[in-house]
Amino acid sequence: MEENNLAKSNLKSNLQPKDWRNGIKVLLSEEVIQKKIKELAEIISKDYYGKNPILVAVLKGSFIFIADLCRKLTIPVIFDFMAVSSYGDSMVSSGVVRITKDLDYSIENKDVLIIEDIIDSGRTLNYLVKNIKARNPKSIEICALLDKDVPGKFKNKIKYKGFDIPNKFVVGYGLDYAENYRNLPYIGYIENNF
Ligand code: IMP
Ligand code: MG
Numbered sequence: 001m002e003e004n005n006l007a008k009s010n011l012k013s014n015l016q017p018k019d020w021r022n023g024i025k026v027l028l029s030e031e032v033i034q035k036k037i038k039e040l041a042e043i044i045s046k047d048y049y050g051k052n053p054i055l056v057a058v059l060k061g062s063f064i065f066i067a068d069l070c071r072k073l074t075i076p077v078i079f080d081f082m083a084v085s086s087y088g089d090s091m092v093s094s095g096v097v098r099i100t101k102d103l104d105y106s107i108e109n110k111d112v113l114i115i116e117d118i119i120d121s122g123r124t125l126n127y128l129v130k131n132i133k134a135r136n137p138k139s140i141e142i143c144a145l146l147d148k149d150v151p152g153k154f155k156n157k158i159k160y161k162g163f164d165i166p167n168k169f170v171v172g173y174g175l176d177y178a179e180n181y182r183n184l185p186y187i188g189y190i191e192n193n194f
Helices: 003-014 030-047 063-072 122-135
Strands: 025-028 054-059 078-085 098-101 111-119 139-146 158-165 187-188
Touching: 025 098, 025 158, 030 063, 030 139, 030 158, 054 063, 054 122, 063 111, 111 122, 122 139
Parallel strands: 054 078, 054 111, 111 139, 139 158
Antiparallel strands: 025 187, 078 098
């Protein structure tokens, strides 16, 4: 994380144990999320039966989703991680996508499944797919937990999708606001609270 972002996030460190969830409304409960993940895992396990795909998670937001999803899969998978910086700590897209951590492995001739937490404008994913395609994988598909309803989205073909959600800024289940709230077991939204 860049220094200025960390500084902003430290401003949030006055969140207190008793009230840190205040003002966050539940959009998708823990139960609803877990049920969907089980369904997605069944489909993915079937589609990739006999294969050994590489799951490429986009950090940090996807870390909880991939952890839950992978443990419901019944096929062998390999993990790799990429980190991109697209937002800083703002709630509005900066329009800039920068790889801050690249893959550890070559994905040439491999089946790649990108695991994303949320698609907002779609810019990050659009960039990542192009970047990964250039490395000649055997196949490339996308699994995204959330797809936000925003106007003028970049087009991406999402083969495995969890939920379509309204155009709200959401937190929890890996998603942050200024690095906080990632550890909520549900997904909630915040409106004019920050
Ligand atoms: P995109 O490039 O506009 O699609 O933005 C994608 C990335 O922005 C996601 O992977 C998240 O890290 C972040 N992001 C977008 N919307 C939200 C949100 O509502 N809450 C938290 N992070 C978000
Ligand atoms: Mg983020």
